[in-house]
Amino acid sequence: MGNGKQIRGAQYADIAIALVLLAIGLGFTIIAYGHGLGSMRRIGAGAMPFLIGCALCLCSLICLFGALRSRIEVDVSPPLPVALVLIAVVAWALMVEPFGLVPATVVLMLIGTFAYGPIRWVSTSIVIAAMCVGCVALFIYGFRLPFTIFGG
Amino acid sequence: MDLLNQILGGFATASTPHNILFCFIGVTVGTFVGVLPGLGPLAAIALCLPITFYLDPTTAMIMLAGIFYGAQYGSSTASILLNIPGTASAAVTCLDGYPLTQKGQAGVALMITTLTSFAGGTMAIVLVMGLAPVISAFAMNFSSAEYFSVMLLGLVAASTLSIGSPIKGMTMVVAGLALSMIGTDKYTGEFRFTGGVLDLAEGVSLVALSIGLFGVAEILSSFAGKGPVLLNASSVRLRDMLPTKQQLKQSILPTFRGMGIGSVIGAMPGAGPALASYLAYVAETQVSKNPEKFGTGAIEGIAAPEAANNASVQTAFIPTLTLGVPGDVVMAVLIGALMIHGITPGPDFISSHGDIFWGLAASFWIGNVLLLVLNIPLIGIWVRMLAIPPRILYPIMLVFVCIGVYSIRNSIFDVYMMLLFGVVGYVLALFRYPAPPLLLGFVLGPLMEQHLRRALLLGRGDPMTFLHHPISAIFLALCLVLILRSLPLGPIRQKLRSRQVHRVDME
Structure with a gap:
């Protein structure tokens, strides 16, 4: 940071x-x-x-x-992390409809985490996996939001 | 008897398992964001706004309100333990809370703040239940002229009484009003300021604006911080929290004074919990026989402001629900949440939506009891929360903001708008332009235009109609006083004075 x-x-x-x-x-x-x-x-x-x-x-x-x-x-704030956060959100917006919620979330989390320094792969993978499972359970099965898990 | 029946009805509504669950979720999220420095209740409410669309309005309000007052409880934790206020209103608690931690009495300070917060909140709930129906009945006589003027007063007060430059606050209010004009004009059907973009026909999304200004801007400014704070979580144990008899005695009168000040300040439009806690602290230093002990770990210095800020967040609901005029920006978002459900708060809110009002007021009390349970035995968990590194917390927040904004209208356009407002909010915050007044202006803009139109129509086109209505005239006079007080007239006055002195000398 x-x-x-x-x-x-x-x-x-x-x-x-x-x-x-x-x-x-x-x-x-x-x-x-x-x-x-x-x-x-x-x-x-x-x-x-x-x-x-x-x-x-x-x-x-x-x-x-x-x-x-x-x-x-x-x-x-230093410009590079700020730019990475913006790129992470744009990537999510570009990916969520054609590729689905899980790929968009993975890419956003990876770029977003990278904005805060080098990625620690083990802990980051666990957090991303937990977020994907949580988001699918809460938003797709819980609130029935019109997202696809994978694919458009 | 009628009042008692309504209160009992409210408790029946609030104590259904479904509502208790969402009240619990609200106060837990509130405590969480309150504990974490930098992440305020507004960002949390904005993030949870999309979820409330799937709830009935009473449950939605119970949850969102829970976040607001839960954050006041949680915010004192970081102030006391780390000298970093979780919210603006807890900044005052740092003054005596942190010295107590340095003396090894962090547990006692946390216990006193939790107890005084509960006392302040509880008294204010009684005021909400007693006063709101009376103010509603009085406001039933308001015409559009009074509404326009009271909303104007709310906006002027919000920009001039807030901490920071009043003129920058006012500029932000006006910018918010301008943003609210984008979209289709309800009376003529004309598209205004849309630039031919069809996605803007329904106007700027409140959720995209609030999440952008407060959620995304917060994440962008997080890189300028001092880095993660690491704390020894085992430093606060339950047995260390018990205050002595002397300490309890010392906190009783300041708690009552804080309650009184907080309740009055909270009910005023434009004055938020930060002002309430600040004034309560100043009052304590004035009445104390030993003012020199403030700042060195005085129990009174944490009891009074904590009681005040918790009282003020409850009474802030009085103008919000009875007049439709939000006291501060969190209330503006809550009004926005109600309006999304097709309900506009105003004098007839209690009579036409009594179930929501009484259910919400009763839930305050249930929420305060839940907070007592959350904050005393579970304090160790909240202290550990302070150790979550930003590289984990903020990317998770980013996912939630994206999903939240997209889900409102299934619109990617709204996600880009959120990003735009995030950048704008970040830049504005850098240069001390406060974002909360902008959101207040945005929420009140369409209502003000509607009342301006109606008042002028009923007043046969005479703008003096705003002065012919006495209550409206009083509100406008108050606006003028606030504006004149906040203008940078100091140097001009000095020049005038020096000229007068010069003239007298010449004579």
């Missing part, structure tokens, strides 16, 4: 987040306007989103000023 480290340029990232939020707010407001604001008595589909978009712009502007004025330190 790696330790987090403080990243350089955290302040720029903080500013970037505020700018992204501002851009989302502006886009949201413009699209909301396109849906029609309606009248005061019968407000349109765009009225509430329009108000929300304006509020998001205002809030993100205040956050932007805050980010410009103050420094921030962040404790960030």
